[in-house]
Amino acid sequence: MESDSHLGFDSIATKRVEVKGPVNSVSLPIYTSSTFFVDSAKHGATLCQQEKTEKGTSPWLYTRWANPTNDAVERLITKLEVGKANLPGAATFVTSSGMSAISSSLLALLKSGDHAVFTTNIYGGTHEFATDILPKLGIQVTMVSPLDIANYEAAILPNTKLLYGETPANPTMLLTDLSALGALGRRHNITTVVDATFGSVYNTRPLEHQIDIVVHSATKYYGGHSDLIAGCITVANEQLHHQIGHYIRLLGCLASPHNAFLLQRGIKTxxxxxxxxxxxxxxxxxxxxxxxxxxxxxxxxxxxxxxxxxxxxxxxxxxxxxxxxxxxxxxxxxxxxxxxxxxxxxxxxxxxxxxxxxxxxxxxxxxxxxxxxxxxxxxxxxxxxxxxxxxxxxxxxxxxxxxxxx
Ligand SMILES: Cc1ncc(COP(=O)(O)O)c(C=O)c1O
Known part of the structure; x- marks a missing residue:
């Protein structure tokens, strides 16, 4: 064991504890560290530029960006959400709440002057975000009934950048036809986002229907025990991962590693x-x-x-x-x-x-x-x-x- 006898009490108490070698833990460890040491200045510089790490170096820098506990859950959720779809670029962010998953995605995808189509049948918080916050940012919103995808199509304007659905809808249990919405988005080159909280990933997987982004309040079925607040966003491709990741990091939306652990424990059942x-x-x-x-x-x-x-x-x-x-x-x-x-x-x-x-x-x-x-x-x-x-x-x-x- 290394000797710290040359250090004072305070330095020993605060010094980083080394954990060497693999720990063959069956359960997911909770990495509570807010920060991660780098191997060299070059390694640190590479991570700060958000580039891929060199072979053999750690990819971790700071937990607001990414954390090994969260990463494990994110990879797990990606696998569940992708289901039978062939989406090699798909990826997930585990966020601090369902609302942070929704709001950060919308902020990343829309800018002043854009238009978005939402359904009238959505969670109250999402409705409030769409009708109060988005218009304040200069984003025009139209609300349509989800009962017929033709309603979405009729609302599309030259500046429409997003089609948003929730299925089954909270609380009315109305459905949105995912394949029709996905196809509409592809036809008009408009990003589609679906909140699938109510059905859970076990019963509904929007990415299998050409939807670009699926969001959940993971507080609900994903967690399953009413003991955590979290959300998740799974995107279909790398470009969306990059675009939304930028906002997640700057808005500080990542879930705490403790909640990420609880989430993974919930997912086991x-x-x-x-x-x-x-x-x-x-x-x-x-x-x-x-x-x-x-x-x-x-x-x-x-x-x-x-x-x-x-x-x-x-x-x-x-x-x-x-x-x-x-x-x-x-x-x-x-x-x-x-x-x-x-x-x-x-x-x-x-x-x-x-x-x-x-x-x-x-x-x-x-x-x-x-x-x-x-x-x-x-x-x-x-x-x-x-x-x-x-x-x-x-x-x-x-x-x-x-x-x-x-
Ligand atoms: C369908 C749906 N989406 C999003 C949310 C927001 O989730 P959270 O409370 O985890 O922020 C809720 C909350 O009830 C919900 O029911």
């Missing part, structure tokens, strides 16, 4: 959790559809869903754990249900192993104007139910007793 979410939600959607106190149920796995055929084509092997439904009696009746559940928890967010329920108009989508809310199907009474991995009969029993109280 993603397939198991999603099978259960898919199975439970289908059973519960069928139960709700047949309940006399329920007005309507929105779940892509039900034959009554207006886009069930599309769902069968682009959601495989299942339809996720997200359900929206309306109780007869509107907002007041809905409120009674969410306040009466016992096993299910009244809370925002979704995608965790525990079931969560909320009222979209007064909680997650309260910042969206009532007129736009109603246009996009978010009635005052609409409840959003994130079906967890509990015993489905227990969930049905809980809903039965809550609905009795209406």
């Amino acid at each position: 993603l397939h198991l959790r999603m099978q259960r979410h898919n199975d439970n939600a289908l059973k519960i959607a069928q139960f709700l559809e047949n309940h006399p106190k329920v007005e309507r149920v929105f779940y892509p796995g039900l034959e009554s869903h207006p886009q069930h055929e599309l769902a069968k084509r682009q959601m495989q092997p299942g339809y996720s754990g997200m359900i929206a439904f309306e109780v007869k009696g509107g907002a007041e009746a809905g409120r009674k249900v969410i306040e009466s559940v016992e096993l299910i928890t009244l809370a925002v967010s979704l995608g965790g192993v525990e079931s969560l329920i909320e009222q979209a108009s007064t909680m997650t989508h309260t910042m969206v104007d009532k007129e736009i809310r109603e246009k996009s199907g978010i009635t005052d009474g609409l409840l959003r139910f994130s079906v967890g991995c509990e015993d489905p009969q227990d969930l049905i029993n809980d809903l039965t007793q809550a609905l009795k109280k209406v």
Whole structure:
């Protein structure tokens, strides 16, 4: 062991600890280091110019740029998102939240004078970013219904640079036809971005349908345990990786290595959790559809869903754990249900192993104007139910007793 006896206490306490040789760790190590030492001035200069490292040298410089723990998760997510597509240049950024994944991508892709087409059926935060922040930067935004891709096409202007979709949409569970949107983008040479949080990568992989960029709130199904905030962006090619990476680094969007670790731990059981979410939600959607106190149920796995055929084509092997439904009696009746559940928890967010329920108009989508809310199907009474991995009969029993109280 090297001797530090010539150093004072303070120097020994703060000196870099050397870890030599490989550590045969089965679990992903958390590299908490904000910075990484370089082998030489030349090595440092090369890394600062963001060029590829020479053979045998470390590629790490500073964690706001890249970190070995995050890198491992990013490579893993890329593999999952690419699926059957042939995209050798695909890559992922794991970010500090779903909103940072969305906002940094939009800021990287759009500039003053550009125009972007969004769907009316999107997460409230994305809606607010598109209708409040983008116009302040001189970016023109048009909102269209996702029900027909012709609506996107009709909105395209000579300066349109981005087509944005979310499928299934939060909270209405409307779908966007990914192949049609991807083809439209390719035809007009416009970048397409899709938020696939609600379906999860297990059920929906937009990159397989010629979509250029997929974003997720990894806080949800990717993490799966309601114990982290994170996001991810997977891009289809190197040019987009370079373009978005520039903004990620300068806006400081990278996830902390601790959260990247938790994310990878969650991903280890993603397939198991999603099978259960898919199975439970289908059973519960069928139960709700047949309940006399329920007005309507929105779940892509039900034959009554207006886009069930599309769902069968682009959601495989299942339809996720997200359900929206309306109780007869509107907002007041809905409120009674969410306040009466016992096993299910009244809370925002979704995608965790525990079931969560909320009222979209007064909680997650309260910042969206009532007129736009109603246009996009978010009635005052609409409840959003994130079906967890509990015993489905227990969930049905809980809903039965809550609905009795209406
Ligand atoms: C579909 C969708 N996208 C993005 C977000 C934002 O994610 P985060 O809360 O991780 O920033 C959410 C949050 O609920 C969401 O539901």
